[in-house]
Amino acid sequence: MSILRAVKGMNDLFCPELNMWQKIEKTAAEIFSAYGFQEIRTPILEELSLYVRGVGEESDIVAKEMYALKDRDEKMLSLRPEGTAGVVRAVIENSKVGLDGELKSFYIGPMFRRERPQKGRLRQFHQIGAEFFGVAEASVDVEVIAMLHDFLAALGLQDLKLILNTLGQPEERVDYLKALYDYFVLHSDNICSDCQRRLQKNTLRILDCKQPQCVKISEDAPLILAFLSEESLEHFNEVQAGLTRLSIPYEVSPRLVRGLDYYNRTVFEIVASSGLGAQNAVAAGGRYDGLVKKLGGSDVPAFGFAAGIERIVLLLIEQSGAAQAIPLDVVLVYADSIGKEKAFELLYQLRRKNIKADLDHKSRSVKAQMRRADRLGSKTVLVIGEKEVQEQSGQLKLLSTGETLSVSLVCSAIEEALQIN
Ligand code: ATP
Numbered sequence: 001m002s003i004l005r006a007v008k009g010m011n012d013l014f015c016p017e018l019n020m021w022q023k024i025e026k027t028a029a030e031i032f033s034a035y036g037f038q039e040i041r042t043p044i045l046e047e048l049s050l051y052v053r054g055v056g057e058e059s060d061i062v063a064k065e066m067y068a069l070k071d072r073d074e075k076m077l078s079l080r081p082e083g084t085a086g087v088v089r090a091v092i093e094n095s096k097v098g099l100d101g102e103l104k105s106f107y108i109g110p111m112f113r114r115e116r117p118q119k120g121r122l123r124q125f126h127q128i129g130a131e132f133f134g135v136a137e138a139s140v141d142v143e144v145i146a147m148l149h150d151f152l153a154a155l156g157l158q159d160l161k162l163i164l165n166t167l168g169q170p171e172e173r174v175d176y177l178k179a180l181y182d183y184f185v186l187h188s189d190n191i192c193s194d195c196q197r198r199l200q201k202n203t204l205r206i207l208d209c210k211q212p213q214c215v216k217i218s219e220d221a222p223l224i225l226a227f228l229s230e231e232s233l234e235h236f237n238e239v240q241a242g243l244t245r246l247s248i249p250y251e252v253s254p255r256l257v258r259g260l261d262y263y264n265r266t267v268f269e270i271v272a273s274s275g276l277g278a279q280n281a282v283a284a285g286g287r288y289d290g291l292v293k294k295l296g297g298s299d300v301p302a303f304g305f306a307a308g309i310e311r312i313v314l315l316l317i318e319q320s321g322a323a324q325a326i327p328l329d330v331v332l333v334y335a336d337s338i339g340k341e342k343a344f345e346l347l348y349q350l351r352r353k354n355i356k357a358d359l360d361h362k363s364r365s366v367k368a369q370m371r372r373a374d375r376l377g378s379k380t381v382l383v384i385g386e387k388e389v390q391e392q393s394g395q396l397k398l399l400s401t402g403e404t405l406s407v408s409l410v411c412s413a414i415e416e417a418l419q420i421n
């Protein structure tokens with residue numbers, strides 16, 4: 001029979017690496033909650049039209065990366081390729097944000113894109129994202145970027161760079177897009193076939209192309225700053241001043257655009273200087289003041305980001321080494337049936353004190369139980385037999401040094417002895 005395999009680009013996850021994921025998710029929840037963000041969970045399947053309207057028909061995601069399927073009523077659905085559109089749909093549908101309403105939401109979960117799998121690029125990947133609805137002020141851009149910065153710093157990640165740009169307002173972009181078009185049309189024979197399509201339908205996205213010939217041509221493309229209104233320039237200056245006040249270093253990159261169509265004004269990426277190869281963006285986001293209205297809600301400004309968990313894990317492993325298994329505190333080893341009874345009694349008492357305790361269910365020899373304890377990486381073992389039960393005392397053995405310690409066979413005494421060691 002042929003071996004069943006996971007879908008290409010969709011990974012199984014195991015401990016101890018998964019312990020890193022749990023730590024990342026817990027850290028995010030703690031820090032985001034200090035910033036007043038609350039978790040939101042939305043379905044993994046949505047109507048496909050949500051992404052066409054929300055992310056944009058000409059985005060790579062919608063043009064070629066969606067996992068679409070037909071429901072029984074013929075309605076087209078898609079596995080979510082990103083989180084923002086679903087969150088926006090949910091807050092509109094459930095009236096969570098009105099005209100003056102503010103809402104701070106964060107989400108954690110899997111996203112699906114039919115990309116070519118490579119290091120840091122999967123078909124099922126996971127994002128931690130946050131969205132701040134209801135405020136157009138630049139200080140919100142600063143707050144959300146600061147929260148992401150604090151989160152990545154709390155994980156101990158190093159050598160990250162915050163890259164910042166502004167895309168202005170849609171009406172300011174009209175002339176800019178014309179200038180971009182006029183520039184790229186002169187080079188249309190030398191840009192990649194994707195960009196030739198973008199040239200007609202979404203010129204801005206050429207600046208986001210990773211093909212070397214397109215990157216080279218983009219270097220001399222017109223810059224957006226010259227086309228911005230006073231207000232947009234002021235907004236961008238305020239974001240920069242706010243970040244500086246918080247001592248968050250950044251770099252302005254006038255050619256940074258995002259792959260999704262809904263952004264205006266501030267856009268940013270956090271990239272790793274090394275360790276991720278071509279997939280160096282750890283997180284990205286920006287302002288999307290028009291999206292809530294575009295998806296049928298009120299005119300509510302918003303700002304958000306998404307960070308890729310797989311890329312964070314790759315960086316953590318690169319910078320601090322592979323994840324280590326969390327060791328057991330103690331394995332109770334029994335020598336006979338009386339010892340086994342006592343061991344079971346203590347086992348559950350210890351676990352109820354959050355002590356990582358285990359024993360061998362299979363009544364094997366003391367030697368075999370000891371080998372198992374070693375294999376499981378327990379810090380200590382406690383051997384219990386009829387004699388120990390009678391004396392109400394046993395020897396707690398430290399597996400790293402072989403040292404032993406007399407302990408009473410009561411939960412509190414074992415707990416205390418484990419704390420010392
Ligand atoms: P890239 O330019 O690397 O394709 P993107 O612009 O498509 O990224 P976003 O849609 O902004 O990325 O998603 C935000 C973050 O999610 C990225 O910075 C990255 O960390 C992560 N991410 C995006 N696509 C993938 C993927 N296919 N596999 C793993 N992580 C991903």
Ligand code: MG
Pocket residue numbers: 060259
């Ligand atoms: Mg992408």
